[in-house]
Amino acid sequence: MTRRYRVLAGAAFALLACSSFAQAPWPAKPIKLVVPFPPGGGTDFVARLIAENLNTQAGWVIVIDNKPGAGGNIGLDAVAKAAPDGYTIGLGQTANLAINPALYAKMPFDPLKDFAPIASVASQPVVLLVNASSPYKTLADVVAASKAKPESLRIGLAGNGTVGHLAGEMLERRAAIKVLNVPYKGAGPAMTDLLGNQVDLNFANTPVAIPQLTGGKVRALAISSPQRLKNVPQLAAIPTVAELGYPGFDAITWTGLVAPAGTPPAVVERINSEVQKILKRPDVIEKLALEGSTAAAEGTPRQFGDYIRSEHQKWGALIREANIKLD
8 A cells, every 4th residue: 555545545534533533432443552572562661651541541452562672663663654543552652753764775664754742751861871980070071071082982872773772873973072983783682781880870761870880880870861860860960961061962762652543533642631740740750750750841842843854854854964874
């Protein structure tokens, strides 16, 4: 089926669905929430937290469907190709909606055309870490050492094209430095080598960084979000890269709900409304903070769509400039 045909079919379906939505209650059956990553990870945690609260707060039945693979592309492709009837939604995030389109030579979906944005859910920064025994006490120390001897410092990457990788690339350009990228197959091996002093730096995800910070095995020099994470005790005192001399620095992992393009606006607005209520709950805010995440500010589907487009443009430009490609 061609994309044009799918769009036309989706529009026709939406008209019918809107009519039936006005006449019949929605939802009338369980809603599938596709998670494009395996169970147990950060994206899965956020999805299950939202699903649990939609079940109890709205009285809906949300069924989690983990479809990992290809950096999240497989799961989101299933959402893009699902019927736009409000019974399939997905939890997208930075990788599959903003980064992958520039990394992959061919994408199975168009993140800007094949989805109806519903609501931004949460975000978390990456944390610039060094070993606790490292001579580098501040970000300024790292920049000075890198300028004195380019590519002398090694930065461990959880993988090529990850937010941690791109945060390092962004810092290199803003600070006019060069470091040596050392890619690993996952965040665990990268952290292991930081603890063993096999690499000097690591832009780590907060769930990986927090236990090591608590144990005193690493030192945090900066976080990549625009503001400090005051709601996360282990990270509250860590300065942002932006405030350390690089204004506008912003490299975060974010999550948000999307539906297939053509999903009735009334359904999208209904889900958005329920999600906004959930993200204001103190217990939800606290649970997100435990893994270093911040609940998204209140926003409309249109605002989330605008944010996806801005992130798509930002990361795409950086990836092309740095000539980053997947192996």
